[in-house]
Amino acid sequence: MSRFTTLGVGGEAEVWTVASHAQLREAMSAPYRILGGGSNLVVADEGLSERVIRLGGEFAQSELEADPALGTPEQPVTGWVGGGVPLPGLLRKLQKMGLSSLEGTVGIPAQLGGAIWMNAGTRFGEAFDGLHSLEIVSPEGRLVVTPTELPWSYRSSGIPRNHIVTRARLKLRRSTPEAVQERMDAADTARRGQPKNRTPGCAFKNPTLPGGERLGAGKLIDEAGLKGARIGHAMISPEHANFIVNLGGASAADVHALLSLIRDRVGIELELEYELWP
Numbered sequence: 001m002s003r004f005t006t007l008g009v010g011g012e013a014e015v016w017t018v019a020s021h022a023q024l025r026e027a028m029s030a031p032y033r034i035l036g037g038g039s040n041l042v043v044a045d046e047g048l049s050e051r052v053i054r055l056g057g058e059f060a061q062s063e064l065e066a067d068p069a070l071g072t073p074e075q076p077v078t079g080w081v082g083g084g085v086p087l088p089g090l091l092r093k094l095q096k097m098g099l100s101s102l103e104g105t106v107g108i109p110a111q112l113g114g115a116i117w118m119n120a121g122t123r124f125g126e127a128f129d130g131l132h133s134l135e136i137v138s139p140e141g142r143l144v145v146t147p148t149e150l151p152w153s154y155r156s157s158g159i160p161r162n163h164i165v166t167r168a169r170l171k172l173r174r175s176t177p178e179a180v181q182e183r184m185d186a187a188d189t190a191r192r193g194q195p196k197n198r199t200p201g202c203a204f205k206n207p208t209l210p211g212g213e214r215l216g217a218g219k220l221i222d223e224a225g226l227k228g229a230r231i232g233h234a235m236i237s238p239e240h241a242n243f244i245v246n247l248g249g250a251s252a253a254d255v256h257a258l259l260s261l262i263r264d265r266v267g268i269e270l271e272l273e274y275e276l277w278p
């Protein structure tokens with residue numbers, strides 16, 4: 001699994017890359033997990049007993065150019081994009097076409113399906129900003145829903161685990177490539193100071209005190225003197241303390257040990273941001 005995660009750790013698993021609904025149904029006939037860009041995961045060194053499903057083929061394609069009536073003022077632009085399409089490439093394409101609404105998610109190395117499932121975002125925008133409707137496949141079958149039918153909220157779509165976002169119909173506004181680029185640059189600038197090493201993103205959510213005050217997890221870890229702390233080949237980033245990075249050859253055990261160290265040293269209970277598989 002180290003090949004399929006941005007952190008680059010994880011043991012063996014049976015990975016099924018599916019290209020069609022027929023293959024997806026077959027893959028879902030035994031216990032499974034659905035993998036996106038692997039940008040929010042720490043997979044155990046021992047590997048996984050369940051099948052891992054990756055979206056390829058028709059799920060990794062988009063049909064954005066298909067509609068000739070794109071983006072007239074009366075009609076917002078829509079188009080289907082596969083859940084397995086990498087978000088960074090999609091944003092580049094939309095920027096070139098001068099289509100706006102998802103640019104607040106710039107810099108998130110997810111697939112569209114994974115970004116929607118988590119409602120990934122930044123303070124400049126989130127995945128649900130650009131959604132018209134979604135195709136979801138579950139063991140019960142296939143359905144199309146609109147965001148109003150989902151209990152989505154901050155960093156959550158409300159879609160049950162292992163219900164697979166196979167396609168999304170985007171709702172995009174006609175803009176210009178320059179204006180979209182400008183908004184992407186603004187969101188990107190806010191990321192300065194984030195490490196460039198392999199990482200699964202932020203380790204912990206920002207905790208909220210009983211009185212409602214929100215604290216920065218990175219600041220708490222920094223104040224505990226842990227910037228640059230290293231176990232094995234994993235390190236708490238000296239640039240941003242809420243990032244654990246793989247220096248090359250790290251194991252999941254190294255990352256778990258750093259997470260425990262942080263929890264021991266920071267006096268406040270911290271909730272993990274990424275998922276531990278299994």
Ligand SMILES: Cc1cc2nc3c(=O)[nH]c(=O)nc-3n(C[C@H](O)[C@H](O)[C@H](O)COP(=O)(O)OP(=O)(O)OC[C@H]3O[C@@H](n4cnc5c(N)ncnc54)[C@H](O)[C@@H]3O)c2cc1C
Binds near residue numbers: 040113114116122162
């Ligand atoms: C450098 C870096 C920066 C990041 N910055 C941000 C940020 O600014 N904001 C933010 O919100 N997150 C950020 N993240 C975290 C991460 O990118 C998001 O959580 C993202 O939504 C994960 O998507 P993914 O496709 O990589 O999913 P994965 O990591 O592969 O999986 C995460 C979860 O989504 C589920 N999933 C994946 N694909 C699907 C699908 N098609 N259908 C249903 N479920 C699916 C998986 O089963 C799993 O439960 C960052 C990560 C990194 C490495």
